[in-house]
Amino acid sequence: MNTSSEKYSLVCGMEVHAELKTKSKMFCGCKNDPFGAPKPNIYTCPTCLGMPGGLPVANKTAIEWTIKLGLALGCKINLFSKFDRKNYFYPDLPKAYQISQYDIPFCYEGVVETSEGPIRITRIHLEEDTGKLQHKTVDGKKVSLVDYNRSSVPLIEIVTEPDIKSPTQAKEYGRKLRQIMRYLDISDCDMDQGGMRLEANISIAPAGSTKLPDYKVEVKNINSFKFVEQAITFEMERHEALLEKGTTPIQETRGWNPNKGETFSQRTKEDAEDYRYFPDPDLPPIRFTQDQIETLRSDIPELPEAKTSRWIKEYKIEERYAKMLSENRTAAEWIESIFKQADTPNDSAKAIVNKKISFEVGEKPSAIIKKIADISTTDNVDTKKLVLAIQATMKENQDAVQKFKAGDKKVIGFFIGQVMRAIGKKIDAQLLRETLVAELSK
């Protein structure tokens, strides 16, 4: 779907940052729990505070999880890799450089399929998060506070090619990425807290053009999929208005204001930033053997898409139910245990999707199957039989029928009781009431 005019098409790539949920931080032993910390600056040490003499040691789990994500997205893996220093000065970065990866990321050349086409993954690299700045007013004075609990938390960055063709595709891509990371159990992707942050690089080109536009606008730090969709739509319209006037949009970094529903300029990039990247001399390069990579690959759980197709084949589940029920890995595994025991798994799928039964994830499959069987009995009372039972009850209770005709609606309750007893089965109350009133009103 193109929300802008037909004259231009969107050219958009995304960069997504997500914090990994390892026990400890990326380069030291401090606890990795920035959102759960009871106080600021308690999960810190000389290394993550950038003190002289603090030496980094890379977190093995974080590296393995990055590679797992790469494999799940069909990436190639660099068997030789390294960490580099990205130099810039800002108070949330105590060392004045961020340890990141420059020319040899762990993963490259993957793909994420969406309903609007594939999105190529350029690279996935691993780096460290910064501290968190808070701008507050304390004792009437405006101050900036910094919390280093988040400093050096493992952070993966997933970069795409400019393959995104619509705002809805950007949203779908982000959702898919989050779902896969949650399936792999490597990140909570908590967007409200900033545990997953989206950035879109946006430009528009005349429809049909194969040349990349000569400008791009970055919208940074977007914390919801809906906002990324809205921000891209907003930018497309803004760029179109400028281009129609004969001006090229300025190459700049913008932010998203969710209250106003618009983007705003943060800084213009007249010169390319010079981060003076160089290999971190405190960290040795990392080597993997193909065998080690294969071991990591064998550890990847079945992903949502594979699960959906297997359910369709194995249990004859309708596609829309299979898609909905495989959303969350824990719930999906539980639901499959129900499919395994059910005679007609698709009926179970339908009952769960339509919330026809009350249940809790983790409940005994046999209990769920019984509940589903109970509703099917309810559903199976056929209307013909019901009408006959109602007519028989009416015949026996002519005085009550007369009362109803005279406007006494209270007798409906009496009839419901009588008919239910006559049928001797549980019956859908709505169906019974409607049929009853129809018969009485004849």
Ligand code: ZN
């Ligand atoms: Zn530390």
Ligand code: MN
């Ligand atoms: Mn980054």
